[in-house]
Amino acid sequence: MVLKSLKYTLKTALTTTEVTRLYPEVMMELPANERGIHELDATTCIGCGSCARICPNSCIEMVPYRYGNPLKNRKMQFPQIDYGRCTFCGLCVDECPVSCLKMGKTTEIAGWDRKDIVYGPDRIAVKKFSEKEVAELEAEAKRQAEEKKKAAAAAAKEKAAKAKGKENKAKAKLGEGGEA
Amino acid sequence: MSAIQSAFPGSVLESRVESDRRLWITVDPKKLVEITQFLRDKKDFDHYSGAAGVDRINDNLFEVVEILTSHGAHQVVVLMKVKIPRDKPSVRSLTGLYWNANWYEREIWEMYGINFEGHPELYPLLLPDELVGYWPWRKDFKGYPDTTTGERAIEQVGPDGYTEFKIMPHPELIKAGVVPERPKYPTFREREEAEIKSDSEMIMHMGPQHAIVPGPFLLDLLIEGERVKKAFLDVGYIHKGIEKIMENRTYLQGLVYTDRMCYLASITNNEAYCGAVEKLLGITPPERAQYIRVILAELSRIQSHLLGTGEFLTLLGAATYSPFQYMIIDREDIVYLMESVTGARITHTFVRFGGVRNDLPDGFADKARPILKRMRERTEEYMDLLHSDPIYTRRMRGIGVLSPGDARRLGVSGPPLRASDTPYDMRREDPILVYPDLDFKVVTRKAGDAEARVEVRLEEILESIHIIEQCLDQIPEGPIQEKLPKKIKPEPGEAYYRVEDPRGEMGFYVVSDGSEKPYRVKVRGPVYAYMQALPPLLEGAYVADVVAIAGSMDACTSEVDR
Ligand code: SF4
Ligand code: SF4
Numbered sequence: 001m002v003l004k005s006l007k008y009t010l011k012t013a014l015t016t017t018e019v020t021r022l023y024p025e026v027m028m029e030l031p032a033n034e035r036g037i038h039e040l041d042a043t044t045c046i047g048c049g050s051c052a053r054i055c056p057n058s059c060i061e062m063v064p065y066r067y068g069n070p071l072k073n074r075k076m077q078f079p080q081i082d083y084g085r086c087t088f089c090g091l092c093v094d095e096c097p098v099s100c101l102k103m104g105k106t107t108e109i110a111g112w113d114r115k116d117i118v119y120g121p122d123r124i125a126v127k128k129f130s131e132k133e134v135a136e137l138e139a140e141a142k143r144q145a146e147e148k149k150k151a152a153a154a155a156a157k158e159k160a161a162k163a164k165g166k167e168n169k170a171k172a173k174l175g176e177g178g179e180a
Numbered sequence: 181m182s183a184i185q186s187a188f189p190g191s192v193l194e195s196r197v198e199s200d201r202r203l204w205i206t207v208d209p210k211k212l213v214e215i216t217q218f219l220r221d222k223k224d225f226d227h228y229s230g231a232a233g234v235d236r237i238n239d240n241l242f243e244v245v246e247i248l249t250s251h252g253a254h255q256v257v258v259l260m261k262v263k264i265p266r267d268k269p270s271v272r273s274l275t276g277l278y279w280n281a282n283w284y285e286r287e288i289w290e291m292y293g294i295n296f297e298g299h300p301e302l303y304p305l306l307l308p309d310e311l312v313g314y315w316p317w318r319k320d321f322k323g324y325p326d327t328t329t330g331e332r333a334i335e336q337v338g339p340d341g342y343t344e345f346k347i348m349p350h351p352e353l354i355k356a357g358v359v360p361e362r363p364k365y366p367t368f369r370e371r372e373e374a375e376i377k378s379d380s381e382m383i384m385h386m387g388p389q390h391a392i393v394p395g396p397f398l399l400d401l402l403i404e405g406e407r408v409k410k411a412f413l414d415v416g417y418i419h420k421g422i423e424k425i426m427e428n429r430t431y432l433q434g435l436v437y438t439d440r441m442c443y444l445a446s447i448t449n450n451e452a453y454c455g456a457v458e459k460l461l462g463i464t465p466p467e468r469a470q471y472i473r474v475i476l477a478e479l480s481r482i483q484s485h486l487l488g489t490g491e492f493l494t495l496l497g498a499a500t501y502s503p504f505q506y507m508i509i510d511r512e513d514i515v516y517l518m519e520s521v522t523g524a525r526i527t528h529t530f531v532r533f534g535g536v537r538n539d540l541p542d543g544f545a546d547k548a549r550p551i552l553k554r555m556r557e558r559t560e561e562y563m564d565l566l567h568s569d570p571i572y573t574r575r576m577r578g579i580g581v582l583s584p585g586d587a588r589r590l591g592v593s594g595p596p597l598r599a600s601d602t603p604y605d606m607r608r609e610d611p612i613l614v615y616p617d618l619d620f621k622v623v624t625r626k627a628g629d630a631e632a633r634v635e636v637r638l639e640e641i642l643e644s645i646h647i648i649e650q651c652l653d654q655i656p657e658g659p660i661q662e663k664l665p666k667k668i669k670p671e672p673g674e675a676y677y678r679v680e681d682p683r684g685e686m687g688f689y690v691v692s693d694g695s696e697k698p699y700r701v702k703v704r705g706p707v708y709a710y711m712q713a714l715p716p717l718l719e720g721a722y723v724a725d726v727v728a729i730a731g732s733m734d735a736c737t738s739e740v741d742r
Contacts, residue, residue: 004568008561019509031520033541056433089436089529094537103523 035088036107038081040121041100042128047073051092051101059085060092065121067128070141078121083109193263201255201610202676209262213272216246216260220277224253227604228278228591229678232689232702233288237319240266242294245689246274247676247704251588251604259676259689264294273299280591283712291317303365306416306741317424372400372412380404386726388417395737397711399730406722411715419741426701431457431533431668434698439527441703442739444484447476447518448681450531453701455612455677456690457533460670463662469535470613471655472521476530477679478644478651479518482555484682485637486511488734489562492634495731496575510558513551520544534662545652552645559641566634576631580717580729583628590713594684594706595636596733600628606680617654620647630732637734669696681706683734705739 021028030036045068052060062077070076079092079101093101104126111117122128129137192215194206207215219225229247236243241263248258262271273296274281283305285296290304293315304312315321337343366374372383381404388396398414422441426434438453439446451473458464465473490507515525520541522528530537566572582592587600597604603622607615623639625632670692678687684706691700710733718726 004565008565031516031523031541033520033523033538035523054433056429056436087436087440087527088524089439089527090523090537091432091436091529 030105030107034105034107035090035093035103036105037083037103037109037119038079038093038124039102039104039126040079040124041102042068042078042121042125044069044098044100045073045078046098046100047075047077048097049077050095050097051079054091054095056089056091057085057087059083063120065125067122067125067130067134069129070134070137071144074141079124080118080120081124083117083119084114194261201257203256203258204261204674205258206261206263209264209271212246212260212262213274213277216248216274216277219248219258219260224250225256225258226253226588227251228274228281228284229257229685229687230702230704231274231281231284231288232700232704233292233294233317234691234700235266235292235317235319236263237266242266242269242292244271244288244294245702247687247689249609251602252609255609257610257676257678259674269293270295270297272297275299278591279589280709280712283708291315293318301371303368303371304416306419308416309367316421368398368412368414372402375402375410378404381409384723388414395741397737397740399714399726401718401723401726403723406724408718408721408723408726411718413711413715415711415737415740417741418737422742423701423703426698428697430696431670431698434701435531436529439529440738441705441742442707442736443526444487444736445480445681445683445686445739446526446528447473447480447530448679448686450528451477451612452677452679452681452686452688453690454531454533455679456675456688457668457670457698459675459677460673460690460692461533461665461668463534463664465535465613465662466659467614467656468539468658469660469662471651472536472540472660473531474613474615474618475540475648475651475655476518476521476528478647479514481644481682482641483511483514483518485641485734486514488682489634489637492731492734493572495727496572506558507562510555514555517544517548517551520547532661533668534664535660539660540655548648548652552648556642556645559638559645563635563638566638573631575725575728576634576732577627577629579630579725580721580732581627581629582713582717586716587628590716591709592684592706592713592733593709594681595640596633596710597684598623599625599632599636601626606678606685610678612677612679614651618647618650630728633732633734667696669694678704683707683736684709703739703742705742707735707737707739710735711737711740 042065047062047068049062052058052062059082060079061082063080064076065078066076068076068078088103090103093103109117192205192207194204196204198204216225225248227249229249231247232245234243234245242265244262244264246260246262248260250256264271269292271294273285275285275296276298282299282301285299286302286305288294289296289299289302290307290312293313296302307316376383381402384401384403386399386401388398390397390399396417398412398417400412400414401408402410402412420440422437426437429437435450435453438449441449486507490504490511494504518528519525521544522530522537524530582590582596582600584601587597587602593604601624603624605622606612607620608622620643623636623643625636672692672694674689674691676687676689678685680686685704686706687704689700689702689704690698693699714730714733714735717729721729
């Protein structure tokens with residue numbers, strides 16, 4: 001009995017792979033699918049808030065953030081994640097319509113107090129615009145907005161004109177009718 | 181069905197045959213016991229699987245759903261419903277027919293306030309004494325301590341010197357009669373002390389923190405000398421109210437909570453919940469998704485059995501080698517394999533309605549095959565080692581024997597039932613997914629003792645490896661997700677779906693009222709049934725064997741107190 005156990009013990013000792021790792025220096029190799037800390041692509045996020053709505057623990061809050069795309073994300077609202085509550089379920093990732101939210105391989109979230117583990121968009125963003133790009137985009141957005149405004153004004157004018165025309169016609173008709 | 185109708189004319193109010201394995205009937209509350217007795221004696225419904233309460237507040241009714249099945253004589257599950265008025269809810273108890281109806285009825289009583297006539301011990305099971313009388317799972321429950329004031333906890337020193345913190349209702353509310361009147365019953369301590377008959381007996385406490393299970397519960401043993409005369413079990417220390425939480429989440433959000441009921445069985449819990457919702461939605465997952473689900477369910481069975489067995493062997497003080505560390509080393513491989521698919525180690529949230537979250541990663545089969553091969557060798561090693569260990573054999577053989585008849589009567593399922601010579605496995609009895617296409621055998625043992633239960637688990641690991649290997653060979657290409665409606669809003673209805681958890685029969689009963697959130701979710705867990713069966717199993721055992729018996733059941737309180 002003892003010999004047999006020893007045989008297996010020896011066998012295990014000689015054949016098994018590494019069992020203990022020197023943790024902070026040697027990290028475990030994580031698979032590509034790992035659900036760790038979120039990674040936000042701020043250049044494509046449209047600020048729809050789907051992620052915040054699906055989260056079962058309400059740990060996502062939409063907060064303003066500068067380095068996104070004002071063309072797509074008009075209000076410039078981006079997700080901020082409270083890792084004190086996050087369960088890493090991944091529902092927010094599945095729900096994102098433009099697939100800009102992913103989960104990465106980082107898993108260490110320690111902080112000195114509760115506020116430290118609330119990660120704003122700047123901490124989870126892996127891709128964002130630089131100051132210059134943002135300025136350009138903002139200018140573009142402004143231009144577009146103005147164009148739109150103009151177009152809207154023109155459309156309103158036209159509409160008003162049409163309505164007037166219609167009204168005139170109707171009046172005319174009414175007049176005819178009255179006369180008849 | 182027609183047999184019931186002809187035997188009891190006029191007492192079947194409604195009936196629906198969902199498939200050849202599900203029968204829904206609504207019966208007259210007055211005839212409930214007679215019909216159940218008829219089903220049990222004449223139609224082989226010898227397994228009482230559970231009961232659920234539903235609060236139909238809009239119709240001013242309570243429903244009690246009794247789930248009856250058979251141990252292998254046939255595969256029909258009868259879901260028998262009685263409807264009772266809400267203002268004076270009372271039904272007749274089935275404890276006279278099925279021993280294990282006891283806890284299920286107690287739970288319904290404490291959650292809904294439905295009285296069970298003829299129940300021998302209608303005491304709270306999961307709730308603390310302060311909450312009894314509030315009936316928390318009624319739909320008009322406002323939350324607790326809703327009726328209290330700012331001064332929440334009040335310190336009280338009792339006559340025996342213990343300090344207790346109580347959350348007291350506001351005195352004005354008591355005067356106004358808003359605070360419900362508490363039913364009168366003896367407390368747990370009074371109940372067990374009433375059983376002490378002579379000076380040679382004493383009560384020994386094991387728990388609420390004890391090493392035999394990973395979770396708190398109180399096991400009090402009334403012992404005389406070295407023998408256990410009676411055992412008392414108190415659960416509910418970590419009651420989380422998951423069933424109620426899920427009523428307040430959308431269907432998809434509820435999935436996250438099923439993981440957290442038991443971290444060793446999170447995939448099977450996901451599976452059972454998704455299966456029930458899929459039934460409500462009327463969809464079936466594509467074949468590839470079904471295969472992926474089977475692979476993961478079996479992987480999760482392997483890791484659960486490894487951890488359960490390893491931990492238990494450590495408690496037994498397994499000599500000359502340290503099985504726990506060995507099994508953890510092996511489990512790590514399996515967990516890594518699961519992580520590479522789902523992205524999480526234990527709380528997977530992986531199964532989705534009509535499919536799975538993501539496909540198997542590239543090269544999964546090539547990675548899995550050597551691990552499984554090694555796993556097989558190692559399991560055979562363990563079996564060999566355990567067989568030849570005289571200390572182990574002495575401590576396990578013939579200990580805590582559960583005869584086949586008793587095992588069925590007490591309502592246990594999974595490995596303990598199969599170790600008692602009853603080939604009852606949900607993968608056979610109520611086949612789901614692609615299990616009918618796969619070749620595997622249901623592992624049984626004749627002895628019914630603690631040793632047999634561990635053997636069944638170890639051999640099931642081998643069977644699971646065999647199943648996964650077949651799946652890896654057969655898995656077809658194709659989509660992994662069925663098309664879903666944009667908003668998951670099932671038609672009003674109800675579904676019951678059960679799977680073979682690593683520990684036994686896990687069932688989800690989901691009621692939909694046509695909204696985005698489930699109207700009621702009831703979890704019928706396997707460990708609940710083990711726990712209930714523990715006191716009678718311990719009676720007459722030596723104190724030294726209590727750990728061997730209780731540990732060999734591989735229980736997990738987290739699921740009992742879901
Ligand atoms: S992973 Fe889950 S819990 Fe965490 S933020 Fe996303 S949805 Fe919320
Ligand atoms: S991360 Fe995705 S889901 Fe969340 S606001 Fe941005 S686009 Fe919407």
